[in-house]
Every structure is written in structure tokens, then in C-alpha cells.
Amino acid sequence: MNPNKIQQLQLAPDIGRQLKEQALQALPEECCGILAGYLAGGRMHIRQLLRLVNVAQQERMANFAVADADLIKAARLLRQQGLELLGFYHSHPFGLPAPSRKDVASCNGWDGYSHIIVATDGGDRTQLAAFITQRPMWKRIQIQGAES
Numbered sequence: 001m002n003p004n005k006i007q008q009l010q011l012a013p014d015i016g017r018q019l020k021e022q023a024l025q026a027l028p029e030e031c032c033g034i035l036a037g038y039l040a041g042g043r044m045h046i047r048q049l050l051r052l053v054n055v056a057q058q059e060r061m062a063n064f065a066v067a068d069a070d071l072i073k074a075a076r077l078l079r080q081q082g083l084e085l086l087g088f089y090h091s092h093p094f095g096l097p098a099p100s101r102k103d104v105a106s107c108n109g110w111d112g113y114s115h116i117i118v119a120t121d122g123g124d125r126t127q128l129a130a131f132i133t134q135r136p137m138w139k140r141i142q143i144q145g146a147e148s
């Protein structure tokens with residue numbers, strides 16, 4: 001994917017709510033998963049979330065990792081549904097909706113994919129931000145439809 005062409009993430013109805021719900025449910029740990037949908041008109045249209053288990057070995061309050069086997073299974077499921085894997089999401093239980101240095105390092109190899117960070121204040125307030133994964137720093141892009 002060419003990250004320079006993507007300006008916006010368009011969320012299908014209910015996706016914003018699901019992201020917030022998952023982030024709150026996972027507290028105090030980070031939730032994570034896949035953003036799936038299709039590309040059209042310079043936008044990524046997110047139709048579906050595939051929640052993945054956070055398999056980080058330690059400090060899941062500040063780390064996330066996904067298992068290769070889960071990723072392969074998810075990719076197969078999406079192919080069957082005619083959807084593309086467009087990116088990932090994870091939450092920051094007590095942080096800002098901005099990628100950490102570790103986030104940027106761990107998504108090495110996924111340049112050009114999207115990434116949503118859901119930040120919570122540890123309570124029920126959430127903030128979403130969307131990015132295109134690239135180095136040395138992710139590019140922030142607009143997010144539409146988050147308030148449904």
C-alpha cells in the first residue's frame with residue numbers, strides 16, 4: 001500500500017463504539033486487533049474489527065503483541081469474506097492516542113497500513129486517533145465516523 005495516497009479512515013457505523021468498548025473492557029491491559037475493509041477513493045473503509053488476544057509476555061498494561069497463528073487465521077477469514085486486512089488497532093489504557101517508540105518499532109514491516117490507537121483515562125473516557133504506519137514516525141490521518 002502506498003501510504004501517501006491514504007488521507008482518511010472511514011469507519012462503518014458502530015466501529016467507533018466497538019473500539020471504545022473493547023478498550024474499556026480490556027482495562028487495565030491493552031486490547032488489540034485487526035482493521036478490515038476495503039480501499040476506495042483514497043480512503044480506507046473499515047467495515048469490521050477482528051479482536052486478537054494480546055499475547056505480550058509482560059506488562060500488557062503497556063504492551064501488545066499478536067500471535068502469528070492468530071494473524072494467519074484472521075487473514076484467511078477475511079479472504080473468505082472478501083475483506084482486506086487494512087491495519088491494526090490497540091489501546092493505551094492510561095495514555096495518549098499517540099504511538100510510543102515501541103509501537104513504531106514493533107510495527108516494522110507493516111509500512112503503509114493503518115493503525116488506530118484508542119486512549120482511555122483508565123475510566124470511561126476514550127480518544128481515538130488514526131495513523132499510517134511508516135518510519136521514522138507514523139503519519140496521523142483523519143478519522144471519520146468515530147462518533148457513531
Ligand SMILES: [Zn+2]
Nearest residue numbers: 092099100103
Ligand atoms: Zn501503544
